[in-house]
Each structure stands twice: as C-alpha cells, then as structure tokens.
Amino acid sequence: MRDLLLLQTTPAQDDDLFGSFKDFFGSPVWLVLRNVVLFFLAVFWIASAYWVYKDARRRIEDPWLLAMAVALGIFPPFLGPLLYMFFRPPEYLEDVRERELEIKAMEESLGEAARCPVCRAVVEPQFLACPVCTTKLKEACRRCKAPLEPLWQVCPYCETPVESPRAVENL
Numbered sequence: 001m002r003d004l005l006l007l008q009t010t011p012a013q014d015d016d017l018f019g020s021f022k023d024f025f026g027s028p029v030w031l032v033l034r035n036v037v038l039f040f041l042a043v044f045w046i047a048s049a050y051w052v053y054k055d056a057r058r059r060i061e062d063p064w065l066l067a068m069a070v071a072l073g074i075f076p077p078f079l080g081p082l083l084y085m086f087f088r089p090p091e092y093l094e095d096v097r098e099r100e101l102e103i104k105a106m107e108e109s110l111g112e113a114a115r116c117p118v119c120r121a122v123v124e125p126q127f128l129a130c131p132v133c134t135t136k137l138k139e140a141c142r143r144c145k146a147p148l149e150p151l152w153q154v155c156p157y158c159e160t161p162v163e164s165p166r167a168v169e170n171l
C-alpha cells in the first residue's frame, strides 16, 4: 500500500525514456534541489518586482503608469524588470523637480524688475531717485543728464567722463 502511494506521487518513475536518470529524479536529493532552486527563483522574482516598484515610485508620477510598471515588474518574471529598465524614465522625479525649481529661480531673477534698495518699490532703470522714499538711485551725467550706472566711467550717451563724488572732492 505504501509502495503504491509512492509510485503514484512520483510520476518520474513511470518515465522509462530517461532510463538511468529516473532514480535521480525520483530521489529525495532531486526534490530538495528542485525545491531550493524554486525557492530562490521565487525570492529573486519577488525581489526584482519589489525593486521595480521602488525604482518606479521615484521616477513615475502618474499612478496608472506606476501601476503598469509594477505589473510589468511582476509579470513576466525577470523579463518584466528587464523591459522596465529599457523603458523607464531616465530621471528621478526629485531631480526633475530640482531642475524645474532652478530654472524658475533663474527666470525670476532675470525677469525681476529693478527695485529701490531701501523701500523695495519698483523703479525704472532711468530713475535717478526712488519716487516713493526719495533715495538717490543714480547719478545724472553732468552734461546730458542721462542716468548713469555706478560702475560706468564715462557717459555712454555723450562720452563725458564720469567724475565720482570723491574725485570731485579731491580736486
């Protein structure tokens, strides 16, 4: 009765094609080996699917695309994660956000209107004084009265040399 059960539960023994292999495939060593291999395949499968989930979460914002990526990571096993690696977005979301912030900050600093250093009122580049708090913003050219930037050494409109107040004092 016990032998009959064994015969029924080990189909490899019915297989005469493999002749000498049948003892091996029927042996407990083969079963243990097969189970160990299956166990590691399963562990590796779960690990690769989890890796896809973790990686996709950092790269994909859309929940549907994220779900699709995770599904691909699970099935087909091993091939799915490989395919995912080929088609995943090249950048992490945090890097994309960081770059967008940098660009935004750069645009803001470029497009920012000139402001009075004292009261922060918006002032035009040609203003000589702040119209709100009367702070002196720029010197006017001695000859043509054009507003001059502090660094300018000569008036660009009439070529009159700019004399700094200190130079005037020294004269």
Ligand SMILES: [Zn+2]
Pocket (backbone or CB within 6 Å): 116, 117, 118, 119, 120, 121, 130, 131, 132, 133, 134, 135
């Ligand atoms: Zn002001």
Ligand SMILES: [Zn+2]
Pocket (backbone or CB within 6 Å): 141, 142, 143, 144, 145, 146, 155, 156, 157, 158, 159, 160
């Ligand atoms: Zn001038």
